Amino acid sequence: MHSFSYVKATSVKQAVDLLAANAEAKLLSGGMTLIPTMKARLAQPSHLIDIAGIAELSGIEVKDGKLTIGAATKHVEVSRSAVVKKAIPALAYLAGHIGDPQVRNRGTIGGSLANNDPAADYPSAALSLGATIVTNKREIAADDYFQGMFATALDAGEMIVKIVFPVPAKAAYEKFPHPASGYAMAGAFVSQHGKTVRVAITGAGPGVFRWTEAEAALGKKLAAASVESLNVDASNLNEDMHGTKEYRANLAKVMTKRAVAKLGK
Amino acid sequence: MAKVELKINGKQHSFDVEDRTLLVNLIRDHAQLTGTHVGCDTSQCGACTIHMNGVAVKSCTVLAGQANGADITTIEGMAKGDKLHPVQQAFTECHALQCGFCTPGMIMAVSGFLKDNPKPTDEEIYRGLEGNLCRCTGYINIVKAVKQAAKAMSK
Ligand SMILES: Cc1cc2nc3c(=O)[nH]c(=O)nc-3n(C[C@H](O)[C@H](O)[C@H](O)COP(=O)(O)OP(=O)(O)OC[C@H]3O[C@@H](n4cnc5c(N)ncnc54)[C@H](O)[C@@H]3O)c2cc1C
Numbered sequence: 001m002h003s004f005s006y007v008k009a010t011s012v013k014q015a016v017d018l019l020a021a022n023a024e025a026k027l028l029s030g031g032m033t034l035i036p037t038m039k040a041r042l043a044q045p046s047h048l049i050d051i052a053g054i055a056e057l058s059g060i061e062v063k064d065g066k067l068t069i070g071a072a073t074k075h076v077e078v079s080r081s082a083v084v085k086k087a088i089p090a091l092a093y094l095a096g097h098i099g100d101p102q103v104r105n106r107g108t109i110g111g112s113l114a115n116n117d118p119a120a121d122y123p124s125a126a127l128s129l130g131a132t133i134v135t136n137k138r139e140i141a142a143d144d145y146f147q148g149m150f151a152t153a154l155d156a157g158e159m160i161v162k163i164v165f166p167v168p169a170k171a172a173y174e175k176f177p178h179p180a181s182g183y184a185m186a187g188a189f190v191s192q193h194g195k196t197v198r199v200a201i202t203g204a205g206p207g208v209f210r211w212t213e214a215e216a217a218l219g220k221k222l223a224a225a226s227v228e229s230l231n232v233d234a235s236n237l238n239e240d241m242h243g244t245k246e247y248r249a250n251l252a253k254v255m256t257k258r259a260v261a262k263l264g265k
Numbered sequence: 266m267a268k269v270e271l272k273i274n275g276k277q278h279s280f281d282v283e284d285r286t287l288l289v290n291l292i293r294d295h296a297q298l299t300g301t302h303v304g305c306d307t308s309q310c311g312a313c314t315i316h317m318n319g320v321a322v323k324s325c326t327v328l329a330g331q332a333n334g335a336d337i338t339t340i341e342g343m344a345k346g347d348k349l350h351p352v353q354q355a356f357t358e359c360h361a362l363q364c365g366f367c368t369p370g371m372i373m374a375v376s377g378f379l380k381d382n383p384k385p386t387d388e389e390i391y392r393g394l395e396g397n398l399c400r401c402t403g404y405i406n407i408v409k410a411v412k413q414a415a416k417a418m419s420k
Contacts, residue, residue, distance in 0.1 A: 006267060006284040006330040028331075035287075035326045036308050048284075050331060076320075100396025101378055102314055102323045181309075182395065 001038045008050045012057070012161060015049050016136050019157045022047045027159060029072055029111035032103050057110065057161060062087045065167050071110025071160040076101075078109060088129070090171040090189070094121050097175065099182045110160040113145075116152050116207065117183070118238065121175065123208040124189035128200035129171065132164040148207040168193045172262035174255045175203065178242065185243060186251035190259040195219060199256055204248040205237050214256055224257040269329045273298065274342030280329070288332045289313045289324035292339055300340040300369045304398070311397030314370040314377075315339050321377030323396070340369035343376070351417040352376045352410070361410035363401035371397050375411050383419055385411065 006028075009015035019025050025047035028034055037043045051057060057072035060081050067087045069078060078084055079096030098104055098112075098121050112122040113133060126133070126142045133140045136159045145153045154160070168191040175187030184203030188211075191198050197218040199211045217226040234249035243251070269286075270279045273296050280295045292301050292315065304312030306325050313325040316338040343350035349357065352372050362368045371394070378385070378393035385393060390411045399407065 001285045003283060003285050006328060008330070008333075028328075031326060031328065031331065032308065035328070039306065048328070052331070100311070101393060102311060102321050102374065102396040103308070105320045105322050106327070 002041065002044045004038075004045050005047045006050065007047060009054060011054060012051075012136055012159065015051050015054065016157065016159055018047065018049045019159070025049055027051050027114075029114075030074065030107040031111075032099070032107035033111060033115050033117070051110075051159070052108070059162075060084060062167065067091070067165045067167055068162055069109055069165070070162050071113075072108050073110075075099075075104035075107050075109070075112075079104065087167045088165060088171055090173045090191070091125050091129075091165065094125055094173045094189070097121065097173075097177070097182075103182075109163060113163065114152065114154060114160055116146060116150055118149050118205065118207050119178070119183035119185070119203040121173070121184060121187060121202065124184075124187050124200040124202040125165070125171075125173065126163065127208050127210060128189035128191045128198045129165045129168060130193070130198065131166070133160055134162045134164060135160055146208050151207070166193065170263045172259040174258040174262065176251050176255060186248055186255050188252060188255035188259045190218070190256060190263060192222060192263065197222060201232065201252045201256070203238075204232065204252045211252070211256065218260065222260065222263065224260045227253060227256055227260070267330050267333075269333050271332050271335050271337055273337045274339060282329050284328070284330060286329040287325055288315075288317075288327040288329050288337075291329040291332070292324060292337070298339050298341050302366055302369055304366065304370070309398065310367070310370070311374055312367050312370040314373040314397065316373060316377060319380070321374050321396075338373075340372060343372065350376065352379070352414040355410040355414035355417060356407075359406050359410035359413055361403065361406040363399075363403045367397060367399045367401075371399070371407060375414065379411075379415055379418060384415060 026045040028048040028050045058070040075095045075098045084092040131142045133145050171191035173189045175184040186204040187202045189200045199214045202208045213230050214227045232249040232252045234245040237245040237248045239245045302312040304310035308326040315324045317335050352375050374397050
C-alpha cells in the first residue's frame, strides 16, 4: 500500500470538512472493500478518514412505517437486529448472507451502497424497497442513486449518513452466491407494497437493475408461475469465466422465482 | 506515523507505526506474535483471523490505527498456561490439521462463532467457516473438531 495519513473523525461535519480540504482523501468505513483495493494499488488516497466511530452514523429504528439504518451500521448488526427482523426480515437475511462472518463483523451498509459493486447484495434491497439514501447534503431516491458499475449519484465529498427503507407488506431475497467470494452471481430482491411489486436484480448485469416485466406480471398475480414465460434480456448482462450472459439471465429468473415462492412463507 | 495503544492477550502495548501499517503486521512484526499468519493477504483465506474486542476479524484488512484502543486476542492468548482452549484441544484430538498453516485462523474463527451459536448444526458450521480456507482441504476433521469443541464448551 502507498502511504497515506489516517484520521479518525468524530462527527459528520469533521469528516466532510476533511474531505473538502483534501481532494485525494477517502472515507474509510469497514474497510472491507477499500483496504483490499488500496493493497492492489487500485486506489491511492492521500488521507483515510475513519468514520466507523461517528455516533450520528449508527442506529437502527422503525418509525411511521420506515426503517432507518445508520451508514456505519455493520452487516452483522443488521443481520441480528430484532428491529430489522421484525420490520423487514428479508433485509436481515440479506445482511447475514454477505461474504463471511469476519467480513460481516467489519463491513457496513453505507460502504456497500457507496461502493455499488455490481455483485453486491444491499443495492438490490435499496432499489427494490425504494429506499432513500440520506447524505450530508440531500436525500436521493434509490431509483436515481444507482448509476451502473461502481457508479452512484454521490458527488465528490458527499457522504451517506443513513438509509431509509419503507417497510413493505412482504419481501424476500434470494441469491446464487459465487462459490469462492459469496458475492451474487445473481440475486433477486422482490418486495410488495400495496398492489405494486418491485423486483431488483443484482450480480447479473453491470449494475443493479429493476426487472420491470416481472414486476408487471407479479403485480397482476403474485406467484412464481407469473414469471415462467418471461426472460431477462441477456444482451446487456455480464459475461466472464464464471458464466455466460444467458446463464446469468436464467439465474436471475430462477432467483426471482425462489424469492417470490419465499414471500408467502 | 501514529501512536497505537492497544491490549494484546491482556497485555497493554504502545507502538509508533506508519499509518499504513496493517494490524497483522503490528501483531507479527511489532508485538512479535507470529502465530497469526498471513496467507492470501487479500481478505479471502482467514489465516490472519484474530479477535478484536471479542469479535473475529481478518487482521490483514484492518489498519493498526483502526485498532487503537482495542482489546486484541491472538492464538497465543487462547491457552491458559498449559491448558489448551477447548477449541485448540478439539483440533488436536480430532486431527483437524495437516500442514497447520490455516489452523490459528480457524481456531480464532471457530471460537468467535461458537460465542454467538454454541450449538451449531452442520450447515451453520459450514457457514461459520466460510471466511477460512484450508489449502490441504482437511475440512471433515475441522467440522468434527468444531462439534467436539461445542460439546466440551457447553458442559
Ligand atoms: C472476502 C469478502 C467477501 C465479500 N462478499 C460480499 C458479498 O457476498 N456481498 C456483498 O455485498 N459484499 C461483499 N463484500 C464487500 C463487503 O460487503 C464490504 O463491507 C462493502 O462492500 C463495503 O463496506 P465497507 O464498510 O467495508 O466500506 P469501505 O471499504 O470502508 O469503503 C468502500 C467505499 O465506500 C466509501 N464509503 C464508505 N462509507 C461511506 C459513506 N458513509 N458515504 C460515502 N462513501 C462511503 C469509501 O470511501 C470507499 O470508497 C465482501 C468483501 C470481502 C473482503
